[in-house]
Amino acid sequence: MISLRKTAAVSLCLALLAAPAMAQDENQVLADSMDFAMHDALYTMYHEVGHMLVGELGLPVLGKEEDAADSLATIWLLTDETDDDSWNALIDAADGWYFNAVSSTGSGVEDFSYYDDHSLDIQRAYAMVCMMVGAQPDVFGETADNYDMDADQQEACADTYEQAVTSWDALLEPHLVDGEQGAEIEVIYDDAGEYEEFAEELKARGILEHTAKLVMDWYVLPENVTFRAAQCGEANAYFSPGDREITYCYELAEQMFYLYLYDIAGWSDTAE
Amino acid sequence: MRRLLFPILLALAALMTGGVQAQDMAGFSKQQRAEIIRFAANNSLFVLYHEMAHLLVDQLRLPVLGREEDAADNVATWTLLNKRTPESDKALADAAEGWLLTGVAYDSGKYEEDFAAAHSLDKQRAYQIVCLMVGSDDTAFRPIANQYAIGRDRQDSCYWEYELVDRSLKGVLEEHTADAGNSKVNVTYHDAGGRLKFAADAFRSSGVFDEVAAEVRDHYNLRRPVKFNARRCGEANAYYDPDTIEIIFCYELMKDFMELYAAELPDPVNPAPRPSGAGKDKGGSN
Numbered sequence: 001m002i003s004l005r006k007t008a009a010v011s012l013c014l015a016l017l018a019a020p021a022m023a024q025d026e027n028q029v030l031a032d033s034m035d036f037a038m039h040d041a042l043y044t045m046y047h048e049v050g051h052m053l054v055g056e057l058g059l060p061v062l063g064k065e066e067d068a069a070d071s072l073a074t075i076w077l078l079t080d081e082t083d084d085d086s087w088n089a090l091i092d093a094a095d096g097w098y099f100n101a102v103s104s105t106g107s108g109v110e111d112f113s114y115y116d117d118h119s120l121d122i123q124r125a126y127a128m129v130c131m132m133v134g135a136q137p138d139v140f141g142e143t144a145d146n147y148d149m150d151a152d153q154q155e156a157c158a159d160t161y162e163q164a165v166t167s168w169d170a171l172l173e174p175h176l177v178d179g180e181q182g183a184e185i186e187v188i189y190d191d192a193g194e195y196e197e198f199a200e201e202l203k204a205r206g207i208l209e210h211t212a213k214l215v216m217d218w219y220v221l222p223e224n225v226t227f228r229a230a231q232c233g234e235a236n237a238y239f240s241p242g243d244r245e246i247t248y249c250y251e252l253a254e255q256m257f258y259l260y261l262y263d264i265a266g267w268s269d270t271a272e
Numbered sequence: 273m274r275r276l277l278f279p280i281l282l283a284l285a286a287l288m289t290g291g292v293q294a295q296d297m298a299g300f301s302k303q304q305r306a307e308i309i310r311f312a313a314n315n316s317l318f319v320l321y322h323e324m325a326h327l328l329v330d331q332l333r334l335p336v337l338g339r340e341e342d343a344a345d346n347v348a349t350w351t352l353l354n355k356r357t358p359e360s361d362k363a364l365a366d367a368a369e370g371w372l373l374t375g376v377a378y379d380s381g382k383y384e385e386d387f388a389a390a391h392s393l394d395k396q397r398a399y400q401i402v403c404l405m406v407g408s409d410d411t412a413f414r415p416i417a418n419q420y421a422i423g424r425d426r427q428d429s430c431y432w433e434y435e436l437v438d439r440s441l442k443g444v445l446e447e448h449t450a451d452a453g454n455s456k457v458n459v460t461y462h463d464a465g466g467r468l469k470f471a472a473d474a475f476r477s478s479g480v481f482d483e484v485a486a487e488v489r490d491h492y493n494l495r496r497p498v499k500f501n502a503r504r505c506g507e508a509n510a511y512y513d514p515d516t517i518e519i520i521f522c523y524e525l526m527k528d529f530m531e532l533y534a535a536e537l538p539d540p541v542n543p544a545p546r547p548s549g550a551g552k553d554k555g556g557s558n
Contacts, residue, residue: 054436058439059337059440060335060439060440060441060443060444061337061338061436061437061440062334062335062336062337062338062342062343062346062347062437062440062441062444063336063337063338063339063340063341063342063343063346064338064339064342065338065433065436066338067337067338067339067342068337068338070338071337071338072337114393114395114396114399115396115399115400115402115403115420115422115426116426117426117429117433119392119396120387120393120396122387123387123388123392126387126388127339130388147388148384148385148388149388153388156390160390163336163340164336164337164338166335167335167336167337168335168337170335171335171337
């Protein structure tokens with residue numbers, strides 16, 4: 001009996017020693033996963049703003065509209081002086097596409113992906129990193145190196161970035177706020193149900209509100225627009241031209257949270 | 273500033289074509305030769321409209337929000353769709369098939385770096401052509417979209433994609449097409465002998481280079497003169513050079529397209545017996 005108690009006491013001691021350290025690691029990984037999900041949410045909102053501007057302002061798009069929306073999101077994150085965290089968001093968003101590609105295409109790319117209106121996830125990751133290193137070679141050179149982009153490619157990316165910025169600026173210039181703001185953007189949070197944690201985080205960080213403020217501060221919208229966070233039954237986000245509404249699905253935040261937790265931080269399914 | 277179309281094409285061409293001696297198409301029936309030349313000329317035509325798009329983007333300062341390479345493909349498809357002749361429809365079908373064949377021949381997408389490239393994958397480029405086709409006219413092009421196994425939902429969204437491309441191109445080109453008809457385009461066919469002679473002659477007599485030159489001359493208002501040069505390059509390629517305002521077409525590319533298609537045809541050395549003679553053969557792989 002004594003020995004048993006002693007053993008028990010020792011285990012308890014070890015547990016007490018280990019627990020705080022474990023908990024700290026766990027908390028850190030969970031916090032990182034939430035950061036990752038929210039960084040992706042910001043990128044996603046900017047991407048949908050790209051679609052919204054094309055639709056609401058009738059902008060011409062000669063290539064893929066999806067790539068145009070990606071380029072707007074990347075430019076905004078690169079140039080938002082009011083957001084100290086936006087460059088971290090950029091790296092996370094690119095990694096998001098990359099790891100999404102790795103986790104979803106392990107067995108090869110499905111045929112239907114080639115005729116999708118989106119580029120492949122992995123192409124989207126590379127295109128983003130290209131714009132990043134094209135805009136800020138000193139800051140994102142290492143990121144581009146990690147993506148195995150050689151020096152020639154990185155240099156050519158300066159032209160790619162320049163063309164995208166020049167084109168967006170030229171097309172948006174006639175719609176810049178000059179004195180009076182345009183139509184309003186209303187931010188609405190629908191019931192989040194089991195995704196409440198993500199809804200709270202979106203609100204606390206003001207991701208939809210910040211996106212709405214940027215649009216209203218800069219561009220004159222012809223009609224009122226709604227930014228809505230909602231349960232959609234799928235991990236997605238979209239702009240609906242008919243409703244003039246950008247919907248961000250809580251499910252997407254959850255999916256990106258677990259993408260980080262399992263595929264990037266490397267937690268196994270049994271960790272919880 | 274070169275815009276390479278097929279960076280590694282020439283190196284692989286010799287391996288790929290094997291025993292097919294496409295330099296003069298000996299061994300193929302007259303009908304087969306005509307099909308090979310048609311396919312190669314049509315693919316060259318698409319490539320040239322693609323290069324014309326780079327010329328227009330550069331000289332007219334057109335806004336490009338996504339990949340310029342995708343935009344250039346869309347301009348080529350849109351230009352051909354606006355013609356709506358049996359020939360232009362066939363050119364689009366051949367161009368889509370061409371991207372499928374090059375995608376297989378050169379393993380487009382096999383290497384990680386393909387995903388980082390400025391161009392979309394060959395297979396994506398094939399599908400995008402067919403998407404805009406069915407988007408512009410679902411009755412006429414439903415069969416080819418089905419042949420490419422493009423899902424019904426995607427076929428429907430191709431309608432909106434075509435609408436956007438059509439609205440966008442009309443919008444950005446409007447001010448440059450108003451007083452069109454005076455652009456200077458100087459077409460030159462440089463001599464090419466030896467192994468390239470057959471392809472060079474076939475390219476010239478197909479008239480595709482002159483067709484694209486006429487398109488630029490008649491439809492767009494360019495202030496500076498444009499040069500179209502067809503010549504031997506040492507690589508199978510075509511590109512627009514913004515420094516000299518010049519579209520260069522390499523005869524090697526025509527030859528490459530010919531070999532690509534010839535490799536799809538039945539073995540020319542031992543043709544299957546035909547009761548009515550090779551001249552009436554309706555063979556081909558469409």
